[in-house]
Amino acid sequence: MDLLKITNLTKSFGNKTILKNLNLTIKKGEIMGIFGKSGVGKTTLLRIINMLEEYEKGKIHFQGQNIKTRKLELQRKMAMVFQTPMLFNESVLSNVIFGLRVRGIDRTSAKKRAEKMLTQLGIKEFDKNASELSGGEAQRVVLIQAIIIYSDLLLLDEPSANLDEKNVKLLEKIILDLKKQQNTTVLIASHDAKHIKNICNKVFCLKNGKLSQVKT
Amino acid sequence: MGVFLESLIESFKLIFYLDKEVLSITLLSFKVSLTAVILASLIAIPLALLISNKVFGAKKILISIIHTGMALPPVVVGLIVYMFLSRNGLLGYLDLLYTPKAMIIAQIIIVFPIIIGISLSALNSVKKKIRETAITLGATKFQYAMKTIKEAKQGIVTAVITAFGRAIGEVGAIIIVGGNIRFHTRALTTAIVLETRRGEFAIAMALGIILIGLAFLINFTLTHIQQKKVELWTYSK
Ligand SMILES: Nc1ncnc2c1ncn2[C@@H]1O[C@H](COP(=O)(O)OP(=O)(O)OP(=O)(O)O)[C@@H](O)[C@H]1O
Ligand SMILES: [Mg+2]
Numbered sequence: 001m002d003l004l005k006i007t008n009l010t011k012s013f014g015n016k017t018i019l020k021n022l023n024l025t026i027k028k029g030e031i032m033g034i035f036g037k038s039g040v041g042k043t044t045l046l047r048i049i050n051m052l053e054e055y056e057k058g059k060i061h062f063q064g065q066n067i068k069t070r071k072l073e074l075q076r077k078m079a080m081v082f083q084t085p086m087l088f089n090e091s092v093l094s095n096v097i098f099g100l101r102v103r104g105i106d107r108t109s110a111k112k113r114a115e116k117m118l119t120q121l122g123i124k125e126f127d128k129n130a131s132e133l134s135g136g137e138a139q140r141v142v143l144i145q146a147i148i149i150y151s152d153l154l155l156l157d158e159p160s161a162n163l164d165e166k167n168v169k170l171l172e173k174i175i176l177d178l179k180k181q182q183n184t185t186v187l188i189a190s191h192d193a194k195h196i197k198n199i200c201n202k203v204f205c206l207k208n209g210k211l212s213q214v215k216t
Numbered sequence: 217m218g219v220f221l222e223s224l225i226e227s228f229k230l231i232f233y234l235d236k237e238v239l240s241i242t243l244l245s246f247k248v249s250l251t252a253v254i255l256a257s258l259i260a261i262p263l264a265l266l267i268s269n270k271v272f273g274a275k276k277i278l279i280s281i282i283h284t285g286m287a288l289p290p291v292v293v294g295l296i297v298y299m300f301l302s303r304n305g306l307l308g309y310l311d312l313l314y315t316p317k318a319m320i321i322a323q324i325i326i327v328f329p330i331i332i333g334i335s336l337s338a339l340n341s342v343k344k345k346i347r348e349t350a351i352t353l354g355a356t357k358f359q360y361a362m363k364t365i366k367e368a369k370q371g372i373v374t375a376v377i378t379a380f381g382r383a384i385g386e387v388g389a390i391i392i393v394g395g396n397i398r399f400h401t402r403a404l405t406t407a408i409v410l411e412t413r414r415g416e417f418a419i420a421m422a423l424g425i426i427l428i429g430l431a432f433l434i435n436f437t438l439t440h441i442q443q444k445k446v447e448l449w450t451y452s453k
Contacts, residue, residue, distance in 0.1 A: 050352055076354040086345040089367055098363075099353035145353065 001064065003028045003153060003185050004049065009058035010209075011044060018044050020209030021058070026153075031179055031186045033196030036206035042189035043083055045206070046155045049187070050080045063152070076103065079146035080155040085138045085162070087130035092123065092141055095130050099149040117144045121170065135162040143171065147178060154178070156188045160195050172199045219417050227422030237399070242426055245403040248316055248390070249383035250434075252323035253331075257376055260331035265361055267332075268339040279336070285329025290322075294389030297322045301393065314395040319403070322389040327379035334378060338371020339364060373442035377435055384431055404430070 004026040011019040018041040026032055036042055047053040049060065051070040060067040062074055079099065087095045096118065097110040118126060121140045133141060139162040146154060154175075160168045176199060178184045190196050193214070197203055204211040230238045267278065300306050301313040301321075312318045342364050350363040365372065387405035394401035396410060404427040411420035 052348055052352065070351070072354070072356060075352070078352075079354075080352045082345060082349065082352075084345065086343060086349055088346065088349070088363070098350070098355075102353065102355045102359050142349075145349075149354070 001028070002026065002061070003030075003063060004187075005059075005061045006049075007059045009045075009048070009055055009060065011041070011048060011053070011055045017209060019048075019055075022210055024204070024211055026185055026187065028152075028185055029179060029183045030202060031175065031188070031200050033188045033190065033193075033200035033203040034206050034211065035190050035193040035196060035203065038191055040206045041209065042191075042206055043157055046080060046157050046187065046189055049153075050078055050155055051075055052080075076149075077151055078153040078155060079149045079151040081142050081146045081157060081159055083157040083161070085135075085142040087133070087138060087141060087145075089131060090129065091127050092118065092130055092133070093126040095141060096144050096148060099145060103149070113148055114144070117148055121167075121174075136164065136167060139163055140167065143174075147174065147184075150182050150184070152185060154184055154186045156186065158190055159188060160190070168195075175199055220421070223418040223421030224425070226418040227425045230419075230422050231426065238423070238426070240399055241402050241404055241407050241423070242430065244316060244401070245384060245405070245427070246430060248319045248403060249323060249380060249386075252320045252383050253327055253376060253380045255320070256324045256328045256331050256379065260328050261335050261365070261372060261375075262361075264332045264335035264339055265364060268336055268342075268364075279333075282329050282333045282336070286333045288326060288329065289388065290326055290386050291388035291392070293322055293325050294392030297325065297389065297393050313393065314397060314401055316394070316401055318393040319390040319401060322393045323383045323386065326386060326389060327383050330379045330382060331375045334375035335368070335372045338368040338375065341371065342367040370442055373438055377438045377442075380434055380438070381431060384427065384434070 002025050004024070006022060006024040009019050009022040009024075010017065022045070034042055034045070044053060048055050049062070049067070051067055051074070054069065063077065065071070065074060067074065088098065093111065093114055096114040097105075097107070100110040100113070101107065115126060118124070118141075121144060123137060123140060123144075130138065130141065139159070143156075143159060146156075156175075160171060163171060175186055175188075179186065188196050188200065193203065193205075203214050205214050267275070297318065298305075298313070300308075301310065301318055302308055303313075312321070346367055347360070347364060350360045355363060385405060387409060390401070390403055391406045391409065394403065394406065396402050396406040402410075404423050408420045408423045408427070411417075411423065
């Protein structure tokens with residue numbers, strides 16, 4: 001079954017149409033990339049899928065259920081990393097375990113999972129306030145915040161924007177591991193095709209409100 | 217200078233010997249203002265959250281009304297509450313006039329707009345991205361609300377501190393609805409008015425010192441809470 005199926009999606013802001021009859025199907029376990037120039041609507045598309053933005057026309061089905069407005073139960077099956085990382089004004093650790101804690105996972109096991117992932121990504125100061133992190137560190141922390149949930153669908157909006165080459169490689173490894181271990185489906189948006197072509201099974205270009213496949 | 221020194225000594229005496237009347241006055245002030253601030257906060261903070269989350273046409277007007285309410289003259293509040301509670305008033309049957317409850321009601325009305333107004337501006341400064349982060353990570357409505365409040369904690373505690381300061385130092389409203397009755401509705405501020413009028417400057421000044429000391433104590437506690445890291449009780453499914 002398709003994990004996500006979008007048919008004839010149309011979205012406008014005011015009189016400016018961003019997405020026009022867009023279609024997209026994602027199967028479970030796929031790692032899919034979308035690239036396109038700045039302002040074409042990549043973020044908008046990801047936000048619609050994540051139920052943070054409404055749309056006028058079309059149909060979106062996630063795990064067979066219709067997505068229109070926010071449904072907690074579906075929201076909890078996805079995780080999204082925003083383009084501009086924003087962390088809560090609290091420790092790195094508390095930030096990272098938030099998604100687990102709201103799902104009722106106890107602090108001790110959440111902490112254990114978090115510390116392992118943070119260490120893996122080279123962040124050692126768990127108790128530091130998140131506002132004191134560098135841009136690249138913050139980017140890695142928001143990534144962990146999302147992947148730690150082990151969601152069915154991971155939406156990454158420009159995840160490599162603040163990362164150096166070494167961390168980009170690390171990010172790619174993490175995504176591939178996730179796919180291997182959890183069979184997580186991943187959708188990555190980037191303004192540059194070269195950021196995504198390495199790890200994605202499928203790559204689409206977003207232009208004039210529509211997607212066209214460039215790699216299979 | 218003599219009066220000051222004399223009153224300083226007098227105040228220490230009053231505090232030291234735990235004068236029964238002074239104690240009752242102090243406790244009443246404390247009880248009335250604290251109750252008013254707590255009750256007002258319980259409604260005002262969630263309401264502020266609701267207003268900050270919603271987009272609606274009359275929002276600007278509502279905020280202007282709230283801001284006007286923050287400058288409400290206590291005497292006028294006292295007068296209005298008096299009219300409601302007096303024998304012929306709409307709520308006269310409740311028989312609340314000249315009781316501490318009447319004083320609490322008046323102070324709730326005074327501090328309510330202050331708490332909403334300042335909390336609202338604190339909540340509004342919590343960025344949309346931060347709120348959306350909580351949502352995308354799967355927070356329930358309640359968990360989301362608690363997270364937003366936590367992010368705005370500094371400003372919300374400032375709201376409570378300001379409200380308490382206003383309440384404990386307020387005299388115009390409580391003197392009208394409380395009546396300044398000895399051992400019943402006499403508070404620090406209303407006692408100061410009385411003693412000053414009587415020419416008992418030393419006692420009046422002593423009460424003033426106690427008032428300031430009490431305010432300091434409360435502010436110190438609240439500031440401690442403000443600066444403390446808190447793990448809010450948000451995490452039950
Ligand atoms: N809330 C909004 N209100 C009005 N216009 C919006 C809103 N959000 C996005 N837009 C507009 O929609 C268009 C698409 O924005 P979007 O953020 O999806 O682009 P993007 O492809 O992610 O760009 P970038 O690569 O720069 O991140 C832009 O022209 C943007 O100005
Ligand atoms: Mg974008």
